[in-house]
Amino acid sequence: MNEGTGRPGRRRRSNSSRSVPQGSTPQTGDSGWGAAEPPRRPEAAYEQTGTMSAQPYEPGPRPGPRTPEPYHPGQQQPGPHQPGRREPAPQQAPHQSPQHAPREVAPRTPGPRGQASRGETETRSRANQETMVSDGPRRARGRGGGGGGGPQGPAGPGKPEGDKPRWRRFIPNWKIVMAGFAVLAAGLFGMIAVAYANMPVPTQDQVQEGVDDQGSVIYDENKKVLARLGVKRIPVTYDQVPRAVQDAVIAAENSSFRDDSGISFSGMMRSLWSTASGQQVQGASTITQQMARNYYDGLSQERSVQRKLKEIFVAVKLNKQLSKEKILEQYLNTIYFGRGAYGIGAAADAFFGKKVEKLTPEQGAYLAGRIQNPDAFDRAELAGKMGDTEFRYNYVIKQMALLDPTAYGALPAKSPKSPKRIKYKTKDYFKGLAGYEVEAVLNELKARGISREDVEKGGYKIYSTFNKELMQAAKNAVNKHTAGLPGEINATLAAVDPTNGRVRAFYGGDDYEKDQWNDAFLSQKQAASAFKPYVLAAWLDAGYSLNSYVPTKGPVKLPGTTDINNDHAMKASAVDVVSATAQSVNTAYAKMGEKVGLDKVIDIASKAGLNEGRLKDAESRHHYLITIGSSQVTAVEQAGGYSIFANGGKHYPSHVVIQVRDKKNQVVFNEKKTPVRVISEDAAADAVTALEAVVKQGTGRNAALYDRPVAGKTGTNNENKEAWFVGFTPQLSTAVGMFRQECRTKAGRVVQPVHDNCPVTRGKSKKYNAQNPYSKPYEVPLGSGFQGATYPAAIWKSFMTEAMKGQKVEQFPPRADTGIAENLAPKPVPTPTATKDPFPEQDSDEVCGEMGLCDDDQIVSIDPNQNDGVPQDEPTVIGQGQGSMPARPGPMPVRRENQ
CATH class of the missing domain: 3.40.710.10 (DD-peptidase/beta-lactamase superfamily)
Structure with a gap:
């Protein structure tokens, strides 16, 4: 075999070493010439030879076309580098970064062909280990390196991975984050579905103590x-409550009541967020939710996410089970209006001294406005402070006008002041x-x-x-x-x-x-x-x-x-x-x-x-x-x-x-x-x-x-x-x-x-x-x-x-x-006397005998x-x-x- 020749695309192993460490010049034995290598497979850069992997490298400048000499087994390999002859730089895979030249190369000791000295092998092994740790497979982002055995290449635009700030190493990939969120959402949805399926629908026998x-x-x-x-x-039926009073309550508390599914998604999310964030739980409960919370057993007034979710589940199921008329009837008979009156029937009597059937739209609007905070309105009105009352009343009648412009559009202009109430006195x-x-x-x-x-x-x-x-x-x-x-x-x-x-x-x-x-x-x-x-x-x-x-x-x-x-x-x-x-x-x-x-x-x-x-x-x-x-x-x-x-x-x-x-x-x-x-x-x-x-x-x-x-x-x-x-x-x-x-x-x-x-x-x-x-x-x-x-x-x-x-x-x-x-x-035996009896028709002795009041010489007169x-x-x-x-x-x- 001619010197300097070798099998294209492969690195030849030495018989004295498990792998060929990276050096400045590839060697075959102790006298081989560096041979130009064609571009290597990308995965070849990570193949291990013995205990070390061959490191990728960039090809250096080449003097021109050169025909590789055929390799003949058993033939002496080229000797050491001859003066005046330039060694070609090893070729690099397109996706790999240039490699650094070794910092230090131990002197080579001539030995038998195809074998390297033990000292040279150990030195190269340590050098290659340092190169692997510092350069790695993402070297393409770092500086350029010299060719194999050639001078150091020009500096690249990036830094090695090990030089990045430490905090950036802990930032997960966005794909991982999104995958985690997807898993979490799927699990949460499954839990909610199971909880909803297992939530029983309350019955009329499961009402809260005192609610009725x-x-x-x-x-x-x-x-x-x-x-x-x-x-x-004073319990009333749905038909007893005038339509205007119903609309007033709906306008004040839940304008979408007649069409919604029992819950308000915007209000629900706002309420859940405020609860989870540690703030006071906001309202925004629908009429169905309020009725469920105030009427049925198991739904307390506790402010927690768990209670809110339970309330939502019950409201949705009740909306499917009960008619809107029945829900509104139970709500109107349960809610507190102030002055000690529970339910619209008692409120009509307490505030206006009349039956609910006789309430006007204005009176209904006034009562509907009180649902928000009846005790506060009671205190303010007893103190003669009517500002909050008037503000709330006007809000309700304007909402009524929006709810049904035909029926209540003229109400704000017609009745801007709340109706007169009877004097509040406790009997x-x-x-x-x-x-x-x-x-x-x-x-x-x-x-x-x-x-x-x-x-x-x-x-x-x-x-x-x-x-x-x-x-x-x-x-x-x-x-x-x-x-x-x-x-x-x-x-x-x-x-x-x-x-x-x-x-x-x-x-x-x-x-x-x-x-x-x-x-x-x-x-x-x-x-x-x-x-x-x-x-x-x-x-x-x-x-x-x-x-x-x-x-x-x-x-x-x-x-x-x-x-x-x-x-x-x-x-x-x-x-x-x-x-x-x-x-x-x-x-x-x-x-x-x-x-x-x-x-x-x-x-x-x-x-x-x-x-x-x-x-x-x-x-x-x-x-x-x-x-x-x-x-x-x-x-x-x-x-x-x-x-x-x-x-x-x-x-x-x-x-x-x-x-x-x-x-x-x-x-x-x-x-x-x-x-x-x-x-x-x-x-x-x-x-x-x-x-x-x-x-x-x-x-x-x-x-x-x-x-x-x-x-x-x-x-x-x-x-x-x-x-x-x-x-x-x-x-x-x-x-x-x-x-x-x-x-x-x-x-x-x-x-x-x-x-x-x-x-x-x-x-x-x-x-x-x-x-x-x-x-x-x-x-x-x-x-x-x-x-x-x-x-x-x-x-x-x-x-x-x-x-x-x-x-x-x-x-x-x-x-x-x-x-x-x-x-x-x-x-x-009585003894009669000569005293004349004042009662001619009655004998004196008979009087004495019957009454025991007379003696022998006395009669009763x-x-x-x-x-x-x-x-x-x-x-x-x-x-x-x-x-x-x-x-x-x-x-x-x-x-x-x-x-």
Whole structure:
């Protein structure tokens, strides 16, 4: 083979080295000439030969055409470079940059052909490694390099990669960035699609708590509104809302509502961006979104991207499931307008005092504008600042004009000022007498399982038993007869319809706001002799008659009971039951109770409506004293209890609620329609006969009405601490009670109770201290002149006179005269006298025998202008003091035909 020849396009390996390192001149053995190489394949620059890759290089200038010599294996290769001969530069691939010349080349040591010395090989290897690190495949951007073994080439326009600023090395390629965004978007879209598919559509049973809360209305006996409690909400239907009002709300809140898909993409993106950026979440929710958020459960008011996405999903699904009309209807019934009004129905009433059907376009625009921030508008308007109101109103009417120019185009010019509203005032339903009525209703509903919270949210219609006129008549009667009395004296009244048990009127205080204690329902006082009719009912129901004679002399000694005496002296040793009732004889009723048994008495009284627990407590502590009134009762209980006599022995429980209906107008509760039979009809008729005698000729004559029959019973307890008159006509049973409570300071000063407590005065304020032993009032005697026959009877008569006006006069049933005579004492034999009887048609001894008022030389003479001589009522419990009835005008003479 000729020297200097080699295979074109390939570099020959040395037998002593795994690769041919780059040097200044390609060598073959130790004497070969550098051969010109044709342009190499691009990939050849990166092929490794042994541990190193052959580096690309640019061809240098060439002297001219040169025919390569053929290569013959085994032939000596050209020797070292001969002086005067120029070596051609190696050719470079078109895409490669010029190569640098080696910085340093170790001297070559001649050796065998085809082999390089070990030192030369290692030196070249290190040089090539440095070249690879610094120059690399992107050398085309750097400086030019010299040819293989030739002089260094001219400088190129760029720098090597290693010379770039470090920060630029971390900037990813734009293609990689876009690919990442695409993957992220695809994943996010998939997640949203899955979340949307799994989002359930809310149902009507999944509404938020309180979203459909509706305040309840309490009506009186005549179905007039007594009070409104709780949330102001008047549900309306879509058709009830005028089109102009609908358009006003749509123009103000979501002008594309009738055509959109339930969401606004521009508003949605703005809201999501503001939330994600940490700013306050913006609005831009559609009407459908607002309805979903405010109506259905699971969508809170939390400001988060998660909640917003959930709201969007629900809105889209609801828009497909519900009609636009239904969505708008639920929205208008849910949204808050201010002044405590929830829903357009309540807002129409609160701001304009009218029903929603009567709203004008201007009024609708005003209400629609308030949805944005109702509380802020309330505060501004109460302060007289109308600027924001007018600005918002004008915005809405202009939007309406844009929404429908034909219908509302002239509205901005026609009505530039907002419409006039009614004056905002909160009505206090707990003021005055109404507060006591409302409280009584709420207490009864609570006992029936309807709490006050339920009432305030349940949208109930509650029909009460109270008659407004009778309530005022009760107050007037009490105030008339207690004017000028000490403030510590309390009077209470209750009136019950015996035919159904309805409490039609009561008096428990003047003003609920000042004193919440309702004496008619809450004050439990000893019944005194007003309890005796229950003993009478037990006596008659046991089969004993009014003709039975009972003892009038005391003391009566009974097991477990202190001696029982009468409050006044009785001349006769025995009287019949009618006379014993008319004159309220303690000894007689104690023996009657012993005869029938206390269990029978308690059973009758409890069935008539008295509290069984208190009855048994009185029996356990006082035993037979219960027959003369040691048990505690309320005015309502007494009025209801006496109704068994007016209603033929049947009893309806006393109540204040007739009916309750829910928001769907379904009946939740009805008053009891079936009475309880307490005593027989004949026993009731005979009891009425005895109780009529109390008013006609006994201790209750001050209660007589001039135009109709009355029956009743007085009661005054020991030391006159409590006084009662309980009476009835066939249409109404009424109880009046009086008592006196005082508070005393440690210094002994008398202080009037407040709210059934004693005030502890500190500075200018009054507070209550439960630890203060003087913080609870105690009872004291009413004072001279107070018995059941005086003030209570007078109050009863005043009230019943008003209550019976215009009412039909009804008569009591005739005396049945049933049962057997059971004489608990021998019948006395009266002695006639020569005194002329003022009643020719009536024998004097008959009067004495029936009333027990005469002795051997005296008969009864009743003068309407003189003291009638009727003794005061008797004590019922501890102590048996005596007293006398104060002088007062007497009734007309009692005649036989009126008995």
